[in-house]
Amino acid sequence: MRRATWLGCSFVILAGVVGPLVSAQQKGQRPLPGRGTAYEDQTPKFNMDYFVGDWTFEGTVPDSPLGEGGQSTGTESVRKVWDGRFYEITIRGEGPQGPFTGAGILTYLDTPAGQYATRYEVTGRLALLKAGILGGDLGGNYSHFWETPPFEQHGSTIQLKGRTYLTSPAAYRVNTEIAVNGGAYQSFGSVFYTKQLELKKAPASSSAR
Amino acid sequence: MKLAAFGGVVVLATVAVSGVSILAQREASATPTFNQDVAPILFNSCVTCHSPGQVAPMSLRSYEAARPWARAIKAKVVAREMPPWRADPRFGVFRNAYTLTQAQIDTLVAWVDHGAPEGSGAPPLPPPVAEGGWSHPSGRPPDLVVELPFEMDIPAQGQFPWFTVVEPWPFHEDKFIEAVQVLAGNPAVVHHMTATMRKLAPGTKIGRGPAWPGGPVLSNIVVNADGTPVYTKRNQGQRGQATVPVSESAANDPPNEALNGTLVIYVPPRGFQQFRPGVGKRIPKDSVLQWNLHYTMTGKPEKDRSRVGLWFQQVPLTVETLTRSSNRGDTYITQGQEVPEKVLSDPDSACAGPCLPVIPANEPNYAATGITAFQDDVTIHLMWPHMHVRGKDMTYLVTYPDGREDVLLNVPNYNFNWQLYYEFDQPVKLPAGSTLKVIGHFDNSVKNRGNPAPEKEVYWSEQSWDEMFTGFYEVSIDKKDRPMTAPVTARTGR
Numbered sequence: 001m002r003r004a005t006w007l008g009c010s011f012v013i014l015a016g017v018v019g020p021l022v023s024a025q026q027k028g029q030r031p032l033p034g035r036g037t038a039y040e041d042q043t044p045k046f047n048m049d050y051f052v053g054d055w056t057f058e059g060t061v062p063d064s065p066l067g068e069g070g071q072s073t074g075t076e077s078v079r080k081v082w083d084g085r086f087y088e089i090t091i092r093g094e095g096p097q098g099p100f101t102g103a104g105i106l107t108y109l110d111t112p113a114g115q116y117a118t119r120y121e122v123t124g125r126l127a128l129l130k131a132g133i134l135g136g137d138l139g140g141n142y143s144h145f146w147e148t149p150p151f152e153q154h155g156s157t158i159q160l161k162g163r164t165y166l167t168s169p170a171a172y173r174v175n176t177e178i179a180v181n182g183g184a185y186q187s188f189g190s191v192f193y194t195k196q197l198e199l200k201k202a203p204a205s206s207s208a209r
Numbered sequence: 210m211k212l213a214a215f216g217g218v219v220v221l222a223t224v225a226v227s228g229v230s231i232l233a234q235r236e237a238s239a240t241p242t243f244n245q246d247v248a249p250i251l252f253n254s255c256v257t258c259h260s261p262g263q264v265a266p267m268s269l270r271s272y273e274a275a276r277p278w279a280r281a282i283k284a285k286v287v288a289r290e291m292p293p294w295r296a297d298p299r300f301g302v303f304r305n306a307y308t309l310t311q312a313q314i315d316t317l318v319a320w321v322d323h324g325a326p327e328g329s330g331a332p333p334l335p336p337p338v339a340e341g342g343w344s345h346p347s348g349r350p351p352d353l354v355v356e357l358p359f360e361m362d363i364p365a366q367g368q369f370p371w372f373t374v375v376e377p378w379p380f381h382e383d384k385f386i387e388a389v390q391v392l393a394g395n396p397a398v399v400h401h402m403t404a405t406m407r408k409l410a411p412g413t414k415i416g417r418g419p420a421w422p423g424g425p426v427l428s429n430i431v432v433n434a435d436g437t438p439v440y441t442k443r444n445q446g447q448r449g450q451a452t453v454p455v456s457e458s459a460a461n462d463p464p465n466e467a468l469n470g471t472l473v474i475y476v477p478p479r480g481f482q483q484f485r486p487g488v489g490k491r492i493p494k495d496s497v498l499q500w501n502l503h504y505t506m507t508g509k510p511e512k513d514r515s516r517v518g519l520w521f522q523q524v525p526l527t528v529e530t531l532t533r534s535s536n537r538g539d540t541y542i543t544q545g546q547e548v549p550e551k552v553l554s555d556p557d558s559a560c561a562g563p564c565l566p567v568i569p570a571n572e573p574n575y576a577a578t579g580i581t582a583f584q585d586d587v588t589i590h591l592m593w594p595h596m597h598v599r600g601k602d603m604t605y606l607v608t609y610p611d612g613r614e615d616v617l618l619n620v621p622n623y624n625f626n627w628q629l630y631y632e633f634d635q636p637v638k639l640p641a642g643s644t645l646k647v648i649g650h651f652d653n654s655v656k657n658r659g660n661p662a663p664e665k666e667v668y669w670s671e672q673s674w675d676e677m678f679t680g681f682y683e684v685s686i687d688k689k690d691r692p693m694t695a696p697v698t699a700r701t702g703r
Contacts, residue, residue: 036675062278
């Protein structure tokens with residue numbers, strides 16, 4: 001169950017990072033319609049509204065101090081809150097240890113040095129803070145490179161880092177690595193998210209909680 | 210892992226003490242173990258990639274490494290996502306097929322379902338693996354390693370033009386290779402990387418200059434005799450010719466001129482190619498190594514310093530292969546209409562390969578066909594479908610002079626991140642007069658999970674958000690088969 005909680009947290013955090021993409025993509029990467037991209041073109045800012053909506057996720061993680069590995073599936077709902085400056089995340093899933101729920105908050109910061117995103121999520125007794133730089137290319141592929149501070153879990157010191165890779169307006173994946181007790185980072189699996197486009201159109205879709 | 214091993218001991222002890230039973234004993238003995246049943250499967254079909262330093266993110270070379278991933282292994286093999294083999298099994302027999310049999314899948318599933326026990330005794334020895342990410346199946350390190358002459362800085366965002374750098378080979382006689390590998394220094398940013406044999410164009414030399422107009426000043430750039438840079442169309446500069454093919458015959462083969470001399474192309478997830486005994490490629494002594502570099506942005510500043518490794522032939526060579534594809538100069542059909550020559554060969558385009566009409570926004574099934582005719586008897590050794598993120602499927606269809614047709618390869622679920630090559634178990638001979646049709650489809654809809662901008666029309670270039678339609682293949686021209694120069698075995702290090 002703690003493990004399930006952990007998984008849920010992980011998913012929440014990861015999803016938070018990715019958010020801004022959709023708007024940027026909708027605005028278009030090609031400044032002049034009718035031509036391809038050029039070296040001189042500027043990459044549009046990421047739009048965190050990318051994440052708003054209902055997503056399904058599926059992924060597999062290995063055994064670790066965070067819990068028993070295995071496949072997890074579930075849903076994640078993201079909506080804008082507090083005059084649109086923040087994004088609230090609600091997670092419902094099922095993993096190797098059974099059902100789990102989680103909640104989180106996603107924030108975005110645009111600075112002269114770059115764009116940053118932070119995802120704070122809580123699942124059961126596990127709270128994770130994932131923060132890092134956000135950027136992309138002219139084609140509309142954006143990534144959030146995040147890292148957690150070290151935290152204690154089941155007697156081990158854990159640190160996570162990863163890349164939330166936004167591959168389409170309706171899909172992204174989160175590749176995570178884990179370091180245990182100061183050891184080298186190792187793969188912690190990937191989680192794939194798919195946006196529920198039909199659900200998004202339905203009036204009642206935002207009330208998953 | 211200790212837990213699993215402990216669990217296994219408990220099970221065995223329980224059976225023995227209770228004496229219950231032959232049935233229980235049968236069940237216990239039927240439970241697959243890593244050492245006896247699983248390791249041979251993993252070592253045969255998985256550890257080529259799943260070894261330290263190789264392309265896969267985790268190792269499966271030991272029980273300790275594989276046990277945490279047991280459930281993931283089950284999920285992936287049951288879904289037939291791993292090993293990654295994308296060819297339609299109805300067509301072709303391939304030498305490098307890493308598929309699992311149903312019995313092997315059943316064994317892995319049973320192992321996981323019974324707690325993934327390690328088992329008694331020792332596992333078989335895993336196959337050798339070379340240090341540093343080299344992939345020769347013997348574990349033999351390359352005979353020659355050539356490193357990119359500088360560490361490349363890749364910015365966080367934007368677009369990085371395709372560009373080339375060259376460097377001379379550190380040998381002075383023709384070399385024949387039996388294997389070659391481009392080892393990406395930073396796979397996250399290497400969209401693709403080609404190692405090619407070329408000759409410097411007349412009036413040029415290796416110097417220092419901007420990699421492209423306005424780009425960073427680098428060493429190992431082809432410049433004119435007076436030191437001014439030579440830009441090419443694909444570098445988005447004025448026209449120029451930096452390098453030329455290594456042989457005159459290639460110069461007479463304009464559709465494939467750009468491919469002539471290709472040693473190996475790195476694309477995710479592979480950059481290693483090994484030829485069967487007696488087959489290989491020649492590196493002319495007076496050629497240079499040309500790196501064709503295409504980096505992609507990840508969102509944060511990155512660095513790369515990639516390497517090329519060469520394994521020289523150790524047996525006599527009789528067949529020299531060339532990398533080819535349907536290309537400009539061939540016939541193309543898109544959406545049922547033949548593509549006019551002026552579109553295919555648009556001199557102002559940045560197309561890599563044929564220039565085709567744009568793919569409309571939200572088009573879920575854009576069809577393209579390239580048709581190549583062979584004027585000589587040829588032998589096809591392997592095929593490599595190449596498209597970008599809208600790529601959906603690709604089929605190689607041969608029509609013989611008598612009208613018979615054969616599907617050489619069908620990849621029904623193409624994936625940009627899993628660009629595999631498909632090497633025939635027995636090379637396929639095509640008589641003169643045969644035609645090869647490469648048929649592909651593109652999905653520019655939102656249902657394509659790898660499509661970053663379905664609302665945009667898609668152009669043709671080397672940028673991964675634009676498209677390419679290239680059915681690569683390795684071919685030898687039968688009349689040129691002959692004993693080549695003696696093999697080279699001496700090592701040249703760098």
